[in-house]
Amino acid sequence: MLYRLTFISGLAVGYVLGARAGRERYEQLRKTAQRVAQNPxxxxxxxxAAQNGRSAASKAAGTVSSKVGHRLPDSVADRVRSLRDQRGAREDDWGTSNT
Incomplete structure (x- = not known):
């Protein structure tokens, strides 16, 4: 019961403080976030970071596959192989900018 009362009080205080900040502060934070996101x-x-993440994930997948790949059921191994072949045919565009 004490936990609920504490949670509800914190929620009420947060709401009041948030309402006092108002729409202007929200707009100010949003504009600042947009400027940061648009910074080259x-x-x-x-x-x-996205390219390094993809590279690390690819290496990890190869390592895991080489260590436990022979333990996978044939149906799973076939599915992984087909997905890998499909992905290799076309390059993804994650993390690339269109600017």
């Missing part, structure tokens, strides 16, 4: 340095860093 931030976009390049995000793209680089």
């Amino acid at each position: 340095a931030v976009r390049n860093a995000a793209e680089s």
